[in-house]
Amino acid sequence: MSTRxxxxxxxxxxxxxxxxxxxxxxxxxxxxxxxxxxAYEWPVWAPAASMVPATSVWPDEETDRAIRTMLREAVAAARTTHPDVRTAISIVHASAAxxxxxRSAGASLIVLGCRGHSAVAGLLGSVSTAVSAHARCPVVLVRGDAAATAPVVVGVDDSPSxxxxxxxxxxxxxxRRVPLHVVRAWKPVTGLWEETAMATRTVTATERRPLDELVAAWHEKHPGLEIHAEAVVEHPATALTRAGLGAQLLxxxxxGRGPVRGALLGSVSQHLLRHAACPVAIAHESKA
Structure with a gap:
């Protein structure tokens, strides 16, 4: 049982x-x-040419009351549908990202919606991209619909993340008691070498070996888990988007690299956040 x-x-x-x-x-x-x-932050209003810092026009108590009422309604609904789950609410007057x-340092998971208008839920822009790239726990962007019996799909390569x-x-x-589908994709050779013998468009046994060893190691730890491995010569974003069509989680x-404001996230991850047909989880390597 998790306490985070x-x-x-x-x-x-x-x-x-x-x-x-x-x-x-x-x-x-x-x-x-x-x-x-x-979470939301409001601009500070100040008269032009003023040399004295002015107080914020927002947030006011009425706005906070309305937000708190909205969050309490969400908690009340959760008590009906998920009575065994403990819930809490939080309002923050600061940058959402x-x-x-x-807060991700003390959380087990951050969950965001794929649509919305607030500073937290649903923005496929600076907030969701920055949080996905720099959170210290997994981040899930919820999108699409999937059957509860559908597999979990994971994309792998040689990176720590x-x-x-x-x-x-x-x-x-x-x-979830479902199979795991592991996808390893190699980008096709293009440009000068595309029409040479170097572009085989197939995965060799030597190239595939690390994938098979990875799957074997996890299957040894969890022999009851059904794991399928797929090795393809295809752009990873394309291969994973296709695999996500039949998944309940990708x-x-x-x-991610760079400062928070840079909101840098791998191109494959960014593509999936926008185009996957199912929820997408972005995982991070341990900082320990």
């Missing part, structure tokens, strides 16, 4: 409600409490 909370961005939009349901389902599986968070990244993705995917597949590593 799941944090979900919430703004009452359809995307946020989908994310709330996903987070509550995960809380029921793991025993983790779920916190509904609304920086708040979520900071890929190993974290595999571990998270195994955990999810075991908890897991990849972040491969």
């Amino acid at each position: 909370k799941i944090i979900g961005g919430y703004d009452r939009s359809a995307g946020a409600q989908d994310a709330a349901t996903w987070a509550l389902d995960e809380g029921r599986r793991t025993g983790a409490p779920v916190e509904f968070l609304y 920086l708040t979520l990244i900071d 890929s190993h974290a993705a595999m571990a998270f995917a195994v955990e999810q597949a075991l908890a 897991v990849v590593g972040s491969r």
